[in-house]
Every structure is written in structure tokens, then in C-alpha cells.
């Protein structure tokens with residue numbers, strides 16, 4: 496627990512509009528955690544990468560699909576992707592130490608040291624699918640990053656991410672999620688039941704995994720759902 500707690504305890508009371516200095520602190524926290532992250536997550540029974548890749552297999556079965564692992568961390572999502580044969584994976588993360596670990600596993604076509612929501616971090620409409628595991632929460636990528644994901648994926652692309660099930664903790668993210676729905680930028684395909692992302696961590700909040708499909712054109716003209 497000791498290695499796990501400090502990274503999150505720094506975020507207590509932060510909002511998605513945290514000061515840039517807090518972001519630096521967060522990256523430093525992940526840099527320090529990087530050498531132990533995989534072992535800790537194994538110990539805690541981390542489920543999110545496997546559950547997300549199971550969703551990807553249903554919605555994007557083509558193993559040649561161009562997939563972005565947003566907030567790649569140490570590469571656990573890419574390991575799950577590789578196990579199911581996905582070959583064209585790009586990793587993105589602002590923590591150099593995490594990204595270095597991910598990239599030395601040889602799982603990515605390309606690794607980008609940047610943050611979701613950073614200006615021009617990603618070219619528009621490139622990816623067939625994006626997975627963002629453990630990234631959309633306070634002190635990490637802000638709610639506006641959901642819009643960046645929509646722009647980065649091709650028309651009718653697939654976006655898979657997890658949020659905390661707690662309505663207060665995820666309030667701003669849920670508001671942005673719904674705003675993109677009412678703006679016909681994307682439509683929901685799946686929302687899982689709340690599940691325990693880290694069964695080995697007693698106090699960890701339950702998560703929900705969402706699967707969205709973006710509009711049929713880059714300008715977001717998806718017709719309203721019946």
C-alpha cells in the first residue's frame with residue numbers, strides 16, 4: 496500500500512483545473528512509482544486493462560486497427576492488446592519514467608511524451624480506437640480531454656475509458672460525456688456495471704467502463720438516437 500497511496504494522496508482536494516505545479520507533482524509521483532507500478536498492480540489484481548481490451552475485441556475486431564493507449568503508464572493496456580494480437584498501438588503519457596518502461600516492452604509503434612488535453616498533442620481523426628485506462632480522474636486528464644479523444648479518433652471510431660462510479664467524484668466527467676452526446680459528437684454503446692478495479696485495495700472506489708462510438712463525420716452530425 497505504501498507505494499500506492501502517495502501518488503493518489505497528493506490529489507486529495509484537487510479538481511480537474513489543478514494548478515500546473517500540481518501536474519508536475521503528479522508526473523513526479525508517477526515517475527517515482529514507475530519501477531514498482533507493475534508489481535503493485537499485479538498484487539492488487541488490477542482488472543481494467545483486460546476488461547477494456549475485451550470491449551475493444553467486441554467493437555474493433557480488426558487486429559490491424561490503429562489504437563491509441565492514452566495515459567499508457569507502464570504499458571499494461573498494451574500488454575493486454577498484444578495478447579490479443581493488436582499490432583498498431585501508439586502510447587501517450589506525460590510521465591517520462593512510466594513511458595520509458597512502457598516503451599522498453601516493445602509494445603508500441605510510437606511513444607509520445609505528452610498529456611491529453613495539451614494543445615496539438617494529437618493529430619485529428621487518426622485513430623480507429625482509443626483506450627484510456629485510469630486516466631480520466633481528478634488530477635489526471637481533465638474532463639475536456641474527452642473532447643480531445645473525440646477529435647483524435649476517426650469518424651465512427653471507438654473510445655473506451657473508465658470513470659469512477661461515484662457520482663460526485665465523476666461529476667464533471669459525466670457532464671462532459673453527456674454534453675458530447677447531446678452535441679451528437681458520439682453515442683454510448685456500453686456502460687458496464689460498477690466493478691472493483693483493484694480488488695486488493697480495500698478503499699478503492701468502484702469504476703464503470705464506457706464504450707462510445709464517434710459520429711459518422713468529423714463535424715459530428717450524428718442523428719439523434721430514437
Ligand SMILES: C[S@@+](CC[C@H](N)C(=O)[O-])C[C@H]1O[C@@H](n2cnc3c(N)ncnc32)[C@H](O)[C@@H]1O
Nearest residue numbers: 525566567568571590593610611628629635636
Ligand atoms: C493509474 S495510471 C494508468 C496507467 C495505465 N493506463 C494503466 O492502466 O496501467 C495513470 C496514468 O495517467 C497518466 N496521466 C496523468 N495525467 C495525464 C494526462 N493529462 N494525459 C495523459 N495521461 C495522463 C499518468 O502519468 C499515469 O501514467
